[in-house]
Amino acid sequence: MFSSVLRKSLATAAAGAVVIQSTTTIQAEESTATSSKNNSKLSIYDEPEPKRVVIESPTKLEEHVAYAQKYANERLDEGKAHVDTFHGHVQSFENDVRGTINEIVSEDEDILPNAVYIGVAALAGTIIARNRNIVLRFLTSTAMATGASFYLLPKTTHNLGVQLEKLERKYPELGKAHATANEAVDDVRKEVDAVLLKLRGQLDEGKEMVKKQVSEVDSLDATKKKVESMYSTRSSPAVDETLKKD
Incomplete structure (x- = not known):
């Protein structure tokens, strides 16, 4: 009997607690709704516009032009x-x-x-x-x-x-x-020396021939003078003919 009374008391207490909690929740929701209504009143100022961030992306043509310009600058520097x-x-x-x-x-x-x-x-x-x-x-x-x-x-x-x-x-x-x-150059020098030696030999031979001819003329004149002295004449053609025959 005591336990049944205790159970009823506990059930009554639990039901009261649930009712109190629900009442508190309802009051909180009402207060929140009231505050939101107060906050949702229109302002006399315009709302600020949101900031727009523009992200520019180059086109394909601009990319190719930039690459060509970079390549040309590098080649120019080189x-x-x-x-x-x-x-x-x-x-x-x-x-x-x-x-x-x-x-x-x-x-x-x-x-x-x-x-x-x-x-x-x-x-x-x-x-x-x-x-x-x-x-x-x-x-x-x-x-x-x-x-x-x-x-x-x-x-x-x-x-x-x-x-x-x-x-x-x-x-x-x-x-x-x-x-x-x-x-x-040595070969040329040798050849030039040989030519000069040959010319010198020919020159010497020419000198000897001239000397010989001069000596012959001198001897001929001497003989002519002797013959002329023998015949006591200088203009006799017979003397010249005789010398030529000799």
């Missing part, structure tokens, strides 16, 4: 770099050539008129060997020009030889070519 490098090499070569010329040319020698004379000597060598082949003409001209340069510009020619020796040590192929040229 071209400028190559041009600058080439200009640097040319400037360096020009400085080297200028320094080499200053080392070769002697300050106390006149280059301009003597160089003309050397050219004339080279031309004379070509004229001397005009009936020979082209190699011999070239070598003869070179030999004449070299001899004239040693005579007219000795210091400059010596300095030029020093520079050529440096180049030969630096480039062995040039040394081989120089050796070949020296051999050819």
Whole structure:
């Protein structure tokens, strides 16, 4: 009996709690609805417009144009770099050539008129060997020009030889070519010496013949005088005929 009374009391208490909770919830909802109505009243100001974010994306044509421009700029920069490098090499070569010329040319020698004379000597060598082949003409001209340069510009020619020796040590192929040229020059020199010796021999033979003829004429005159003295006459044709027969 006590338990049944307790159960009824607990059920009554639970029902009261549920009613109280529902009443509280309804009141809260009503208060929320009232506050929302108050907040939903129209304002006298315009509502701010939402910010619009515009995202621009390039077109395909713009992408290709930008790529082409970038490629052209890169190639242009490379071209400028190559041009600058080439200009640097040319400037360096020009400085080297200028320094080499200053080392070769002697300050106390006149280059301009003597160089003309050397050219004339080279031309004379070509004229001397005009009936020979082209190699011999070239070598003869070179030999004449070299001899004239040693005579007219000795210091400059010596300095030029020093520079050529440096180049030969630096480039062995040039040394081989120089050796070949020296051999050819030696051959030309030998041939020229042989021609001069032959001419000298012919000249000596001519001198001997002239001397012999002169001696014969002298002996003929002496004999003629003797015969004339014997016959005591200078205009007798018989004397001339007799001498001619002898």
